[in-house]
Amino acid sequence: MSKPWIKRVFPGGNTPLGFYSFYDFVLPREKGKKLILLKGGPGTGKSSFMKTIGQKFLDLQYNIEFHHCSSDPASVDAMVVPELKVGIIDGTAPHIVDPIYPGAVDEILYLGNHWDGKKLQQQKEKIISLKKQTNLCFQKAYGYLRAAGMIYDNWIMNQKQYMDKGKYNEKVQSLLETLLGNLPISPTLGEERHLFGSAITPEGFTNFLPSIIGHYSRVYEIKDEPGASAEELLNTLYQQAIRRGLDVECYHSPIQVGKIEDLLIPSLDIAITVSNVYHHTSVAPTQTMDLTSCIDQSKQQSIILELEQDQKTFENLVEKAVEYLKKAKASHHELESYYIESMNFESMVDLMESTFQRLLQLA
Structure with a gap:
């Protein structure tokens, strides 16, 4: 067994x-x-x-x-x-x-x-204060993440102008044909499930990807970066899979919620996972597709300093968000202590x- x-x-x-x-x-x-x-x-x-x-x-x-x-x-x-x-x-x-x-x-x-409700009532003012403090820390964290998202969008816009769209489309079509080419359209749609495979936590970018994709015999790694994103590829693949009656699991990006970073097709024993500086796994792929090769590196050199500044600003803002997530966690743990003392x-x-x-x- x-x-x-x-x-x-x-x-x-x-x-x-x-x-x-x-x-x-x-x-x-x-x-x-x-x-x-x-x-x-x-x-x-x-x-x-x-x-x-x-x-x-x-x-x-x-x-x-x-x-x-x-x-x-x-x-x-x-x-x-x-x-x-x-x-x-x-x-x-x-x-x-x-x-x-x-x-x-x-x-x-x-x-x-x-x-013990009486014990909690005795700590009412402290509990209320800690709850408000925790909520404030989260609001500050989300403010920094909102700003980080705007910078990330700018990073995408700056780099995407140097992407070879034709080359990108060829790669998308190639993967679709490899994975789904022989499967007919189904009269009933497959079921879909949406979750996060990674998260921005008090420890920074965190994932448990080996537990999600490690049991699949076919693992396709898609290397991407902001201007040559796997978003269109995986969204297309997910839509085409359910049109063929296949159930799928979609794991979204905490940076861009609309972007799928990990796609599972259990009935085909296939996992597709994005690999970049913020999202990667130790699971060895059976095949790799490199979308970053769609970027014209020589032309991109003209704005390389601007791209580096986008990345640095984005990472600094995420770091500030993480700082407040840590503070929220600390306040929450202090709040928990009052309940722990009152529990049987x-x-x-x-x-x-x-x-x-x-x-x-x-x-």
């Missing part, structure tokens, strides 16, 4: 558009059997709750998904068992998730039943076991 694997992804991200959520794709309700929505304050053990139950499923040889928090990648915001179509998700702000089909598919599990975690042991058993019974 092969060893079970853990896929690690990000359901939301810190982006130039602010906090961007793909939480509806964690476990689409119409296809799911059971989705438990955890409610409660910070520090109430939601992440540990999901990690513990996830480990129990791993021990039974089930593959699982851990959906990590972009503001604290050591923490998880959701756990899914794909084979059983069951999951648990943190339904609290900033990614509030509420039941859509209460009882039939999803339900709320309130961890506030395990805290021993009383949650039986709740974790009963929740696990309820999900397992759906096998």
Whole structure:
């Protein structure tokens, strides 16, 4: 029996558009059997709750998904068992998730039943102050990311003028024919799932790409840069795949949310991943396509200093955003400490076991 694997992804991200959520794709309700929505304050053990139950499923040889928090990648915001179509998700702000089909598919599990409300009331002023401080840090981080996004767009515009569009189109067509050329158009569209494969976190650019693409036998690496972006290529490939009835998983860029950086086509055992200075993996590709060769390097030399300045400014702005994400994380951890002190975690042991058993019974 092969060893079970853990896929690690990000359901939301810190982006130039602010906090961007793909939480509806964690476990689409119409296809799911059971989705438990955890409610409660910070520090109430939601992440540990999901990690513990996830480990129990791993021990039974089930593959699982851990959906990590972009503001604290050591923490998880959701756990899914794909084979059983069951999951648990943190339904609290900033990614509030509420039941859509209460009882039939999803339900709320309130961890506030395990805290001492009197202790929290005694710390009311401090809790309110820390919450406001955390929110302010996030707003500052998003301001810097918004500015970084504008500079990145400028970087694209400056470099793109030296791209050979004909050469680029040839590469796009070549990959389409290689991967999908013999497959007919289907009367029904394939299903699509959208998440983040990487994130801008308090640790900087962070990804768990080996856990996403490492199990695929055919891995196509697409080398790109701002002016010779894989955005058009992967968006075209994704659209053509679902037109052929193929289910796909699309993993988006935290810099440009509309750009797909990793595309999985499970039925073909194919993964396509973008490789650049901000997004790359240790997984060895079976084939590589270099879009950067579409840039006329000799002509680009006339604005090389401007391009270098674009990159430097972009990276400085991201660095400032990360600085405030670190401050937000520190404030949030201090806020969590008040809840941790008020929680009765021993009383949650039986709740974790009963929740696990309820999900397992759906096998």
